[in-house]
Amino acid sequence: KNPLFSALASNKFKIADFLLKREADINYKINGGEYKDVDIINYLYFISGFKDFLNTNNLKYILNNGFNIRQVTTDLINKMVNRNYSDGLLEIILKHFIYDDTFIIRLLSVYKNRVALTTEQIQNIITDEKRKINIDESVYENADEHENYDAINMILDYDGSGNESIIEKIEDYEILERAIEYDNIKLVKKILNYDFVDLDQLNIENALSEASKNINVEMLKSLLES
Structure with missing residues (x-):
């Protein structure tokens, strides 16, 4: 056993x-043995069963103590999407x-130095920041297969x-x-609020029909106002 891994599994x-x-x-x-190139987060995820060895406290500890972004792979993201509780x-x-802090400092520097940026330039800065972690199509496919639409709602913010x-x-x-x-009203509203989505390309009539079946007044209202 690795002493550090064991300590973190017990939140010590x-x-x-x-x-x-x-x-x-x-x-x-x-x-x-059964482990091949397994980092601390994957290890804690792997041994989790009835007890969640990977939790908010030890995850934050791991991240704050230098966990490498390169180890946040598509495979890890998909593993966490597989279990809804991991969202x-x-x-x-x-x-x-x-x-992160570097990004915030960069924006503060732009503001402090009164650097004029166009909307497109600001959008490019945000997009570049999001690209630090690759969220590819397999994540959406996986979330769809596991009917984890809360994960999709969250992932869209970081894609x-x-x-x-x-x-x-x-x-x-x-x-x-x-x-x-x-x-999932939050996800519906997010999609409808995207200014780059052509709603004419989406099957709104079918969506309205589905919302009517569910008798979701808030959902119907959002669709009718889109």
């Missing part, structure tokens, strides 16, 4: 502090690396693939229709 942060001060590596990967943990990871790509995903996976079917 004082022991973890002690080990890190003595050059334990938060980015160490286990190799051997909050996935968002903690994305928030930690995207729109840096560009507007055209996002539109394609919304259309290909019929995300609006599925959001209505599963009564």
Whole structure:
């Protein structure tokens, strides 16, 4: 067993502090037996069953102690999407690396120095920031297969693939229709509020019909006003 991994699995942060001060590596990967190149987050996820060894407290500790962004892979994202309860943990990871302190300092510098930026330039800065973590189409496909539309709602906020790509995903996976079917009003409103989405390309009539079946007044109101 790796002492650091064991300490973090039990949320024993004082022991973890002690080990890190003595050059334990938060980015160490286990190799051997059933484990191959397994980092701390994947390890905690792997051993979680009836008990959630990966939780908000130890995840934040791991991230704040130098977990490498390169280890936030599509595979890890998909694993967390597979389990609906992991959505909050996935968002903690994305928030930690995207729109981080460096990004905020950059924006503050722009403001402080009165640098004039066009809307397009600001949008490009935001898109570049989102691209620090790759969220590819497999994540949407996986979320759709697991009917995890809360995950899609969250992932859309961090997807840096560009507007055209996002539109394609919304259309290909019929995300609006599925959001209505599963009564996910937050996701419906998000899609309808996108200024780059051509609502004429979406099947609004079918969406209205589905919303009527669910008798969701708020959903119907949003669709009728779109």
